Amino acid sequence: MKPLAYRMRPQKIEDIVGQQHLVGPGKIIDRMVQARLLSSMILYGPPGTGKTSIASAIAGSTKYAFRTLNAATDSKKDLEVVAQEAKMSGTVVLMLDEIHRLTKPKQDFLLPHLEKGSIILIGATTENPYISISPAIRSRTQIYEVKPLTASDIKQAINNALADSTNGLGKMDIDLTSAAMSHLTQATYGDLRSTLNALELAAKSTAPDPNDNKIHLDLSVIEECLQKKALVQDKNGDAHYDVISAFQKSIRGSDSDAALHYLARLLEAGDLISVNRRLLTIAYEDIGLANPAAAARTVSAITAAEKIGLPEARIPLANAVIELCISPKSNSAISAIDAAIEDVRQGNYGDVPDTLKDAHYQGAKELGHGTDYKFPHDFPHDWVRQNYLPSKLKNKQYYHPKENGRIETAFKQQYELLRKAQK
Known part of the structure; x- marks a missing residue:
């Protein structure tokens, strides 16, 4: 009677779906396993993203004893x-949820x-x-950090479960429509546990x-078992991303009514999470x-929405959406940092001036660091x-201020005054 998500937990590092920044070939956890030099770790991230799976796979790949406890409910x-x-038996890998x-x-x-290494602790937390x-x-x-699984990660895990005759659903002759598959991969927002159990x-x-x-x-069956409606029934499975794209572009274009429409579709x-x-x-x-100030109020609205949850969350979110639509717009900050990043990536950077270098160590003065x-x-x-x-x-300039609204207009005046004085 163990649920599918439990039965499909990987037994080896190479079986883990997603989290390749940690378990992929040559990455940190893969290196630990290959060298059998495990160190205690804390994995943090959203529910259902593979924290327990990583711990189980580490133990399976290294052949260490594996135990699971919960810090809240299990005793000393x-x-x-x-x-x-x-x-008595050597190293134990302890998964502590x-x-x-x-x-x-x-x-x-x-x-x-x-300290001794007799217990390799793998802590999990959201x-x-x-x-x-x-x-x-x-x-x-x-x-x-354990990151939410992508739609392709979820799809791979679903296909694994459908093909596995030992632990999965391989003994059942299942026909999963493309629309149903698309909804399964997107509706849980990277939570594989919820996806597999709904399947x-x-x-x-x-x-x-x-x-x-x-x-x-079909889609209607999956909607019922997930208790989440699909945004629309589209043959390409791109509706989720299309609605999110339309949501942002409507706010960017200052159309409050369109933005509220797409907000309603996402909330329904x-x-x-995506909103x-x-x-x-x-x-x-x-x-x-x-x-x-609109950005600060948006953060407050999102905090309120997370605390009260749906359906009441629609109220602070609607406030934020309308304000963002009506507000003056400027992309000068993202343009500035992207230009600076592009310079760095192209190798277009030089030495930090000696006057700005750290002078808080012996010998810095002799090197001329920070002296002037x-x-x-x-x-x-x-x-x-x-x-x-x-x-x-x-004299390099990354920030090009705009005059869309009195605040950035004032920023522009001060920026240009300082830049002129600097020259």
Whole structure:
């Protein structure tokens, strides 16, 4: 009776779907496994993205004993059992879910075992570990971000489950339509656990067709089992991305009614995550310095939406969308940083001027580092003329301010005043 997502957990590193920045050939976790030099780590990221799968695969690839505990519900005595096993049989890989809820007594018990390496801890959390996990644990672990799976990752995992006759659904003759597959790959926003469990529910709750004895899973069946409606039924499976694209372009084009229409479609599909991410991007990419306060209010609206959830989340989000549409627009900030990044990528950069180099170490003075630096706060108006760019980029301009709105107009005046004085 174990769910499909549990049964399909990878047994080896090479079987992991997604997270190739960590487990791909030559990447950090793959190197640890190949060298059998494991170190304790914390994996953080959204639910269903493979944190437990990575831990299971590490243990399977290295042949170490593997134990799973939950920091919130399992006791210190459970940790003592794992430590005793490690003492008797050697290294144990311990997957500790919800590690951000580890109490101090449990933490104090674990620390010496992590120091010795008898327990290789793989902590999993959806919280930011730099905020939610104690410094004592953080200092003894490596921290890696686990990212939401892409649609192609999810599709690969679905195909694996449909083909696997031992742990998957391979013994069932399942016909999954392309529209149903597309919805499965997109509707859970990278949560593979939810995807596979919905697929299993659909397969086992749908009677075979008496004409061909196949289990036909169409879009309506998958919508019911996921409890999420598809945005539209399109043959190419691009509707999700098309609606998000239209949403941003409508706000960029200052059309409030169109933007609200696409917001409604996304919310009706239950896609609060994409709405929030896209609004944050729009606020800084398309409105930017023309109205910085709008970006701050967008962040507040998204925070409120996340706290109250749907359907009430529609209210602060509608406020944000309308304000962003009506607001003056400017893409000067993204254009500026992209121009600077392009210079760096092309190798168009030089040495940091000696006056700006770090002078807080012995011997810096002899090298001439920081000796002629002028501290702006020691001068009238807290400003003094000196060179900050590398000499080969002297007078380079990345930021080209616009006059769309009184705020960036004021920024432009001050920027040009400072630039003229610098020259």
